[in-house]
Each structure stands twice: as structure tokens, then as C-alpha cells.
Amino acid sequence: MSGTLVLVRHGQSDWNLKNLFTGWKDPDLTPLGIQEAETGGQALADTGIKFDIAFTSDLKRAQNTLKIVLGKLGQPDLETIRDQALNERDYGDLSGLNKDDARAKWGEEQVHIWRRSYDVPPPGGESLRDTGARVWPYYLTEILPRVLRGEKVLVAAHGNSLRSLVMVLDKLTKEEILGVNLATGVPMVYVLNADSTVASKDVLGDMSGAH
Secondary structure: OOEEEEEEEOOOEHHHHOOEOOOOOOOOEOHHHHHHHHHHHHHHHHHOOOOOEEEEOOOHHHHHHHHHHHHHHOOOOOOEEEOHHHOOOOOHHHOOOEHHHHHHHHOHHHHHHHHHOOOOOOOOOOOHHHHHHHHHHHHHHHHHHHHHOOOEEEEEEOHHHHHHHHHHHOOOOHHHHOOOOOOOOOOEEEEEOOOOOEEEEEEOOOHHHOO
């Protein structure tokens, strides 16, 4: 029995717009972010899919993206589980800082390493590997069993928490995942085999707008 897993990165947030490191801070969506979520929700609605359950993070930019998507799907009251295991990567001491200011303080090369390396965390924060170390067990215990039972599961989360999942689902190396950016509001539809491998992947929109 094939189950379906759909991943959606939240729409643009206020701090994305202001070029700030966000992490576990909790800004809301911008008008553009709302529009991105509406577009992604409509793209899913156009497929005719109906979900059995949804998962999201403990942060309102992901929760509100999910709310908008579910509205477009005509499923506003769908059972939803929120968990901080799906939160964005914690940027530690960088959280709330303008990215240009961070480069001025620590140097462009160091900030680039923190942002784009796989296993070097910023001070007080998480690397992508650290993020995956909490996302992946949660996926294995809470999300995957439902998909393998044939359920259709929607996950609205964040760039790095979803990259951690995409890395495993798409069988990417730690070098390959560093070049992957996920566009805001663009659903990725995975159909999984009974052994949890990917039978098919469909991206419902333009990934070229990733940032």
C-alpha cells in the first residue's frame, strides 16, 4: 500500500525579508509569504489530494503556512500535530542578527561556513547535522509509520528541518545537500514504497525561486 508524504517549506517570514538569521525565533509571515502559502495550497488542491493528518513545528510561520494550505484544501480542521523536533535549525548567537552585520563581526568566510557547512555549528547553535539528529528520529517514529500504513501526510516546516528529510529521502550526500535550497511554499510530493524508499517525487511549482 503506497502512502504519500508532502513537504512544504513555510512562506517568506518577516525576518527573511529583513535578512535576519531566524532559527527558533518566531516571526510571522509577510504578505508575500501568505501568498506563497496560498499558491502552494492551491497547487495541492488542484491534484485532488486529501490528507489524513498534518505535522508542523512549534513556530507560527510554519503553523500559519499549514493553516493557509489546509484552507485551500478544504480541510481546515484536519488533525495536526505540532512538535519542536520539526523546528528550524537553531542559529544560536546569530539568531536575530542581520546577515551583513554578522559578516562584519565574524568575517564573511566564517559566516559562510556556519551557514553552508554540514557539521560546523554557529556559537550556541546547531549545524545541519545537529538538526537532522532531531528531525530524522521524529520522522521515523511519528511520521513514517503513518505513511507506510497508506496515509497521506502533510508536513509544513522549515528550510533546514526539511532539508534534513530531503537528504535522506533523496539519498543525497552531505556534500550534495549543501547545494540544495527549498523554495518557500512549493509542495514536494513523495510516494513511498513499502520499504520506505521513494517510489516517486513530484514538485508542484517552480523551485528556481529558492532562497
